[in-house]
Amino acid sequence: MISMTQTSIERIELHEPNPYLKSTSRLSSKEVCLFLAEYSVTLLGCGATCIRLEKNINRMAKAFGKKVELTIMPRHIHMTVWDEEDDDRFTSISSVKSAPISFSLNTRLSQLSWQVKDEGLSLHTARARYDAIASSDSEKPWLTLLLASLANASFCGIFGGDPVAMAIVFIATAAGFNLKQMLVRRHVDTRVVFFICAFVSSVIGATDYLFPTSTTPAIAVGTSVLYLVPGIPFLNSFSDLLYHHYICSFSRFTDATVLTACLSGGLCLGMKLMKVGMF
């Protein structure tokens, strides 16, 4: 009799999801775990810190009437969801989705976790909203290209570069960043992308030496590759360290260091090719 009641509620929920109706049916640990696992690999993949992931997952699990334990590894998330009132438990191991850093996606996924708690969303509705969020994270490449180029030219200005150096850095960044967008779309290894883009930008940046009116060519070369600095992994690495996620912290730090080394290698080769001295 009890199981029939549960089944009918589940059926109503599946066919007529009401986002403001708090789900009263007992959800299985498996369906909750599978949803939370997918949510967590997307959130971690878009550049969220471990503490944010833990908080969001715990918030949603509690709203669904479940308990959760998770182990966050650099490339996998190990999660167990269980019900305190019976033996229903489910464990999953999922691979972290490799995706570009996106605070927009991070923000909307965090908002979803609050909606699950505050509005009492059913699992069905939460999943529908998650799917909509995960599939709609897009950017306007030309706008990002323009803003990134302006940003790097401003950098050159901050470091004391003259207007000619700023113009050269703008062009160097536009070329390098456009190349980066193309290579990323073709799924070229990130380390190779960093090396090639740093090389191209530094070669173009070094052309500032050809302008007799320019007084700050060294600043143009030095700042032409700064758009590649992997700052978010460095910051997230320290955040993870503060909250005792040492393995993820070390992994993020190592990733960022490897990318910085690739960037430096490309810069060095570019300078060598252009016969630009270090000082």
Place this chain on the structure above:
Amino acid sequence: MLFEVLKDALFAAMAAIGFGSISRIPRRAYLWCGLIAAIGHSTRFILMNKDLLDMHIIIATFTASFVIGVLAVFASPLAKTPAEAYLFPSLLPMIPGMYAYRSFGGLVMCLLGSSQEKFNFYFYQFAENGLICVAIIFAMVIAATLPIFMFKGKAFTATR
């Protein structure tokens, strides 16, 4: 002086918005991002100015990064965006690019150097610039992340 501070703030704001777009921050956060970077970077500019406070670059960077961290935590609920979204773009204008550049250059010249005298000179250049660069990065990251740790309640309910 005022012109210099405003120029610095404008460049920092433009750099922050551009780097915010690379890390795909929500559009509504662009303005806040630029504002936080402008305040943070001009704070460092004033602290380091020889005619004003003449503070050491590491202490000035620590102070300015802390200001950025606090502003990010308190601005995050206004744009309903996690505080971390503001940190990187706002901190990036303070990245010690020239120190890193000179340090790396020193290392390369050190390896290519032919005499002991040259080696000593470039090794000194590598070590001095490298140490300052690392210290600045640590100061930045620690000072900017601390406010999120200190105001956990506010930082993690920003998207509510």
